[in-house]
Amino acid sequence: MSPLDSDIAHLLAGSMVLLSFLLLYQDRMFALLNVFALHAYALACSVAWQAYLQRAPHLFITALIALLFKGVIIPLALRRIVVRLGIHRSIETVVSVGPTMLFGIALVGLSIVVMLPVTQAEGPFVREDLAFALSVLLLGFLMMVTRRNAVSQVIGFMSLENGLVLAASGARGMPLVVEISVGFSVLIAFIVIGIFLFRIRERFDTVDLQALDMSRGEAL
């Protein structure tokens, strides 16, 4: 493959990492959803580029799934949930942005340090792609850990899953069945979490998880 091809792949994967950082400090719900949609578009583009590079038509389907579900359906549905929950105007208290970003940078460094020696047998292209994917995954996890709002946690989880898909598409040869089943499981997780959000709100009048922690034991 030409250097340009791999540069484009890196650009797309790198933009996912960048968007993950954007996700980390968004404190407004709608902005968060928009960035997540962007994240999914970047994923779709990246996977589609991989499909083109690897001459693997089934990866186009993967890209399409990512675009449809994660880029359109899930953000729209989450937007409805947010509106119905009435939290679209609230500002989430994000744990101090500065340290979180620094920690995120450290995580990216870590994933590069880990991935590059481990995958020495592979070509440089796959290696760097995997490093990006691992950073996306870790950043998603970091987001789940630092957020209190359940909706933001869902988004953290989804972006983590985007990292998984990125890794799988770069590593040549994830079967379509696996991809589809992962996609469906994410959808189901989304539905379940969505239902739970409403149930939680019904009981506690909030989706702040701290309220849950206080009354654990008798509820849930």
Added chain:
Amino acid sequence: MSQLAASGVGLLLALSVLGIFAARRTPGTRLIYAACAAVCAGLAGVALLRLLAPAGGLESVEIPIGLPLGRTFLGLDPLSAAFALIVNLAAAIVSGYAIGYGVHAREPQRVVPFYPAFIAGMNLVLLAQDAFSFLVGWELMSLASWALVLSEHRSPENRHAALVYLIMASGGALTLLLAFGLLAGPEGGYSFEAIRRVSASGVGPIVLLLALLGAGSKAGLVPLHAWLPLAHPAAPSHVSALMSGVMTKVAVYGFVRLVFDLAGPPAWWWSVPVLVIAAVTALLGVLYALMEHDLKRLLAYHTVENIGIIFIGLGLALAFEASGLRAAAALAFAAAIFHVFNHSLFKSLLFMGSGAVLNATGERDMERLGGLIKAMPATAVAFLVGCIAISALPPFNGFVSEWLTFQAILLSPQLPQWVPRLLVPAVGATLACSAALAAACFVKAFGMTFLGRPRTQAASSAAETDRCSQIAMLSLALLCLLAGILPGFVIDSLGAVTQMAVGARLAPQSGQAWLRIVPIDIHRSAYSGLLVFVMILLAAAATAFAVRRVASHALRRSAAWDCGFPDASPATQYTAGSFAQPIRRVFGSVVFRAREQLTMPRPGDTAVARLQVELRDTVWDALYTPIIRFVAATAERLNRMQFLTIRNYLTLVFAALVALLIIVGTWR
């Protein structure tokens, strides 16, 4: 032949299922035990045939279940055949004993279904030709025997024993799992064939350590013996006989299989930890046994001592084999396996005897027994034979194997390294010391239980045990005598085993005159059990003749001799505690941190005089108590982890992930 053996295991498992239904009625229970006896006898026959067969290739049966990567192989090579013979011979006779004894169980449905499964598990371990079936058999054996230990679950002591046993057994199985994992290497060939072919270098010492931990905990090597005196007596006596007499042998087999067969050629220093642990085990085991007045616990502690003797033989074999002294290695190894055989005979016999006593009197405490030789003559004779044999006195079998071990010890100056050359004589001295103490121990066991006058009502109203049990015990006693008189036959049939384990065999013994055995050279040492037996018989006959004929026949009547019996109460007899006191004085202050406190009332005072003796289990205090405390404290800390928030859990997972990634990243 392997098919026959494998189907025997299948039959035992089927019996175990049948046992669930059969245990409701006494005839059903008897039937199951009888069937077990028949199957075990068949298995023993198959194993004997395999052992005596001229060397043939290993034919193994493939079973279509197992790990996804490997298949399950069952087969009998000489080593498995020797142990299968030992295990099944004892198991057959014990099952025969259980036809009579087993019906006394309070809740037979808790015993009968597990009993065949226990034997099946042991046979599966022996037949296994791959790590998977070995471990499955090992776990089946452990869990079935655990259930049997727990069969009288109402007493809190038994529940405690079962808990300790379960923990030790799972720990042991874990270390064996690790050992096999190391041996299988990165390709993961789990059949013994594949492991032998790979013989990964460098893992040998770790495998030795893991085998000492895993097999040693099952066999009862100090300091991993703690469960043994708790669990063996807790089970019904026929199960105790199997656990102590047979299951510990399966553990020895596991050690031999791992270290001699699979771990590759040994280094000379491997023998050092084995010899040291074995010598300590032998000495401590017999000291514990001497301090114990509970008959079944005494026997269990004594198993620890005998395991020590067996491992001394194995350690010597390792030392000789590593230095290329194959003939000496064969001698030491044959001595160890011979002792395995002997111990399975007399320990089963002794446990069956103690079961008969327990059944007749309801007592296990020797201080409450006595005088049973009049009420239970057959049991007493069988028990006496077991006592003489285990004390390593000629002409019985225990003497032969310990004598062979000593012959191997006397060859130690041939060793090139000075560490074992200095160590082995010390081990020999320890072995001699423990043999002498063992004799003292069994003088106590037999004397307090069967001689003197009954100390309690229960002991005086005892009656002889049933016919099946008597036959079983007397047949084992006969086997002890036969193995003592015909040791050459046993040594010859172990030839193929030593050939397989250490690559040499002892010279054939069958052609020797007077049935004697000559382990090394006729000019060096020889022993004829038959001659000794004949001489003992002649001497005894001559003494009897002299007493009858030469001594005065005049009838004398006199008042009861006061000395020792100022009043007629049986409580004034010599007790087990007083018998053990001199030895306690010698060893007790160090080994048991014994403390004696004497409260003597002043003359004229009518208060009771009191002698309080406090013994502590130093091994338990030094090793187990800190571990228990540590686990309890850690559990207490970890308990808080149950009440974290979801976000905290996520954080923990995240931190763990990052930590692992950092380790991976900084590894090289």
